[in-house]
Amino acid sequence: MKFATIGHLLNKENLKEFPKPWIQNNLVISPEMNINGTLGHITGLLLTAEEMMTLPREKVRQKILDAACFLQKKFNVDLIQLGGLTTSVSEGGKWVVEQKEYTGFTNHGDSYTAAVTCKAVLKAANLSHKKTVEQTLAIVGAYGVxxxxxxxxxxxxxxxxxxxxxxxxxxSELEHYLKGDYETTVDLKTQEADIIVTATSHPTGLLASKNLKKNAIVVDVSQPPNMSYDLCHKRPDICRIDGGYVDFPKEHHLPIPGMPPGKLFACIVEVIMQAIENERKNHVGSIDLSHLKKTEQWGEKYRFTLNELTNFGEPIQKVKKA
Ligand SMILES: NC(=O)c1ccc[n+]([C@@H]2O[C@H](COP(=O)([O-])OP(=O)(O)OC[C@H]3O[C@@H](n4cnc5c(N)ncnc54)[C@H](OP(=O)(O)O)[C@@H]3O)[C@@H](O)[C@H]2O)c1
Structure with missing residues (x-):
């Protein structure tokens, strides 16, 4: 199967990172990538994260659909991945699947992202000598995909x-299937948490210093990040970890502007692995945990796994002991 990811710009400056020939038909389109014979493109809308969330939803959705149809017709793409906030504006991708114009498969790539994020949380807790059963966790964006x-x-x-x-x-819908000790709140009540995971569609930094307990760990899955680079500098006691990054095998040449060398977003990796597996299915909306487990097995099989924790792409040597 041939794949294409559809992302978007994080901000206006982001556009300068892409080579000029990559900009065509109102999209960023990478040259064709070949991963052991599986072909695909990394693409993106020329909209910033802020525009994705503030422009009229119908207009943004139409741009996603136009991109999917264009990639299917012009590049024979069979499978698209909804990157970044394209999932948030399309009801977890369900809207794209309902449209008749695009007849290929769709995956939000969130299953492998969630799997890798859980690994990052447990790895970080372990490195910091924290026993999770004695710790408080906060999940921001708790009912998102x-x-x-x-x-x-x-x-x-x-x-x-x-x-x-x-x-x-x-x-309150979460209460139907959760076991364990938890509370739900519409307030950004993270200040007592030892570990905070952010997975929101908020298009800019969300956490402020007052929201962070001393020596807390923040696993920031959100793109754009919810804990800013500046805040990392202001609060050196906090260990911020890039959520959803995966290391890929050295033999693959996957130069994606803006990505730290050797790293790729787990959502992109998921769709690459689905294409290699030739799995002709949609994966949209709520995550099926059996599919999530399958993506972990694919990750092991193709050696696209989380090896090293990073913060804004820089390796984290050790996490501070609380
Ligand atoms: N690192 C990676 O590989 C990777 C892969 C995929 C996605 N992502 C990123 O992960 C994030 C989540 O993706 P998703 O697909 O799960 O999106 P999603 O399904 O749209 O979920 C995002 C959730 O965030 C909530 N939210 C927005 N602003 C908030 C705020 N200020 N406070 C609390 N909650 C807030 C939304 O609530 P409402 O529904 O009420 O608005 C929504 O439930 C996005 O930033 C995306 O770009 C990263």
Missing amino acids: IGEALSKILVSQFDHTVLIGRRAEKL
């Missing part, structure tokens, strides 16, 4: 979890 899967997997492993979202009715 990634946040919901994280809640299902992680709540039972922690002493207490604070599940944070903007809509009380969506938070």
Whole structure:
């Protein structure tokens, strides 16, 4: 199967990072990549994260659909991945699957992202000599596609979890399938958490210094990040970790502007692995935990796994002991 990812710009400056020939038909389109015979493109809309979330939703959705149709017709793409906030504006990708114009397969790539994020949380807790059963976790964006899967997997492993979202009715839906000690809140109540995971569609920095307990760990899955570079400098006691990054085998040449060398987003990796496996299915909306487990097995098989924790692409040598 041939794949293409559809992302977007993080901000206006981001556009300068892409070579000029990559800009065509109102999209960023990489040259064709060949991963052991599986072909694909990394592409993106010329909209910033802020524009993705503030322009009229119908307009943004139409741009995603136009891109999917163009990639299918012009580049014979069979499978698209909805990167960054394209999932958030399309009901977890379900809207794209409902459209008749695009007839290929769609995957949000959030399953492997959630799997890798859980690994990053447990790895960071381990490195900091923290026993999760004695710790408080906060998940910001707890009923989002990634946040919901994280809640299902992680709540039972922690002493207490604070599940944070903007809509009380969506938070209460989580109660149907969670086991363990937790509370739900519409407030950004992260200040007592030892480990905070952010997986929101908020298009800029969200956490402020007052939201962070001394020596807390922040696993920041959100793109754009929810803990800013500046805040990392202001609060050197905090260990911020890039959530959702995966190391890829050295033999692959995957130069994606803006990505730290040897790293790729787990959502992109998921769709590459699906294409190699020739799995002709959609993966949109809520994450099926059996599919999430399958993506972990694919990761082991193709050696696209989380080996090293990083903060804004820089290796984290050790996490401070609380
Ligand atoms: N690192 C990676 O490989 C990777 C891969 C995929 C996605 N991502 C990133 O992960 C994030 C989540 O993706 P997703 O697909 O799970 O998105 P999603 O399904 O749209 O979930 C995002 C959730 O964040 C909530 N939210 C937005 N602003 C908030 C705020 N100020 N406080 C609390 N909650 C807030 C939204 O609530 P409402 O529904 O009420 O608005 C929504 O439930 C995005 O930033 C995306 O770009 C990263």
